[in-house]
Each structure stands twice: as structure tokens, then as C-alpha cells.
Amino acid sequence: AQSVTQLDSQVPVFEEAPVELRCNYSSSVSVYLFWYVQYPNQGLQLLLKYLSGSTLVKGINGFEAEFNKSQTSFHLRKPSVHISDTAEYFCAVTRRDSSYKLIFGSGTRLLVRP
Amino acid sequence: EPEVTQTPSHQVTQMGQEVILRCVPISNHLYFYWYRQILGQKVEFLVSFYNNEISEKSEIFDDQFSVERPDGSNFTLKIRSTKLEDSAMYFCASSEAGLAGNLDEQYFGPGTRLTVT
Numbered sequence: 672a673q674s675v676t677q678l679d680s681q682v683p684v685f686e687e688a689p690v691e692l693r694c695n696y697s698s699s700v701s702v703y704l705f706w707y708v709q710y711p712n713q714g715l716q717l718l719l720k721y722l723s724g725s726t727l728v729k730g731i732n733g734f735e736a737e738f739n740k741s742q743t744s745f746h747l748r749k750p751s752v753h754i755s756d757t758a759e760y761f762c763a764v765t766r767r768d769s770s771y772k773l774i775f776g777s778g779t780r781l782l783v784r785p
Numbered sequence: 786e787p788e789v790t791q792t793p794s795h796q797v798t799q800m801g802q803e804v805i806l807r808c809v810p811i812s813n814h815l816y817f818y819w820y821r822q823i824l825g826q827k828v829e830f831l832v833s834f835y836n837n838e839i840s841e842k843s844e845i846f847d848d849q850f851s852v853e854r855p856d857g858s859n860f861t862l863k864i865r866s867t868k869l870e871d872s873a874m875y876f877c878a879s880s881e882a883g884l885a886g887n888l889d890e891q892y893f894g895p896g897t898r899l900t901v902t
Contacts, residue, residue, distance in 0.1 A: 714893035773828075773830060
């Protein structure tokens with residue numbers, strides 16, 4: 672079975688500071704990896720995904736993530752955050768050999784302060 | 786930009802009652818999903834649906850749950866006899882393709898908050 676761990680339930684950061692949201696996963700088979708963002712009262716929106724190839728993936732809104740197979744991690748980073756980045760961020764995986772069923776982490780609330 | 790819509794945004798029901806949560810997926814999408822998030826917990830997969838049948842379901846999706854695509858646009862989740870523990874946010878999602886060999890992004894709706902009293 673697959674599982675996803677997001678160790679930080681909340682990350683406060685000042686505007687224009689860099690941020691890293693951590694994600695570790697566990698799986699006995701190969702997986703695809705995703706980051707989703709949820710703004711208040713909205714659905715989940717895909718930020719970026721890792722399917723194969725380059726381990727550094729760039730997404731929308733200036734976010735990027737790096738897949739590290741040896742550490743089974745897929746941390747999300749942004750060099751300079753904005754107030755509008757305040758939201759809940761979810762890391763997710765899906766098996767490569769099954770239907771596209773997402774398994775989510777518990778989420779990290781990013782709180783950007785002025 | 787096309788989007789997935791869900792109605793109602795909030796549903797309050799009494800224990801034992803039947804509820805139907807409605808979703809309108811993006812029009813050219815073929816794969817449909819339901820997820821739920823109990824307050825303070827993870828988003829959990831419930832069921833996936835393709836070609837008018839369930840392609841995969843989780844342990845949560847027991848006989849009290851059913852899904853249907855009654856017409857060309859709606860995708861519904863029915864809970865036959867609600868329990869207190871069914872209180873959660875329910876998310877619908879759709880994708881153009883769904884199998885691992887032809888992966889595509891899932892687009893999520895804003896969710897329906899179900900409160901069972």
C-alpha cells in the first residue's frame with residue numbers, strides 16, 4: 672500500500688521569504704507524485720506533477736518540487752512567497768500500474784504574513 | 786475555463802436519511818471520482834467510475850454508497866442511510882483519461898459539506 676506523510680501541519684512565513692513544504696511517501700511500487708493547492712472555499716487545484724524524467728519539476732505560480740527517490744521525498748519549494756499563496760497544500764501519489772486513484776497526505780497550511 | 790461543479794455546497798441531514806450529492810464533471814471528461822475529507826483528516830479516495838461502471842472502490846465505499854451517471858452530464862453519489870461518521874466534505878473530480886498508461890490531471894470540484902445530525 673502507499674502512504675504519504677506531510678510532517679508540517681502549518682508553516683508560517685513572511686512575505687517574500689522562501690518556503691519549503693515537506694512530503695515523504697512510502698510505496699513498494701513505482702508511483703507518480705503530485706502537489707495540489709486548495710484555496711479557501713475552493714476545490715483542489717494541481718500545482719505540479721512528477722511522472723518521469725527530470726527530478727526537478729516546475730509548476731504554476733512559481734512553485735517547484737524535487738523528486739528524490741533515495742529519500743522517497745517530493746518537497747515543494749518557492750523562492751519568494753506572496754500573501755496570495757496562503758492556502759492548504761496537499762501532496763499525493765498514485766500507483767503507476769493501477770487506475771488513477773490519488774492517495775493524499777494530511778495537508779500543510781501555508782500562512783504568509785506581511 | 787471549464788470547471789467541475791457540485792451541488793449543494795452544504796447539506797444537513799438526519800441520521801438514517803438518504804442523501805444524493807450531485808456533480809457536473811467537465812463535459813469531455815470520461816473518468817469520474819469521489820473523494821471525501823473528514824474534518825481534520827486526509828482526503829480519501831472513495832470510488833472511480835468509467836464507461837458507466839465502477840472501476841475501483843475503497844473499503845469506505847460499502848453497500849450504503851452508490852454512484853450513478855443518470856444522464857450525459859451529472860454524476861451522483863448516494864448514501865442510502867447516513868451515519869454520523871459520514872459527516873465530511875465530499876469532492877467530485879473528473880479527468881479526460883484515467884489509466885496509468887495514459888495519465889491525465891484530475892480536476893476537482895469545490896466540494897459538498899455533508900453534516901449528519
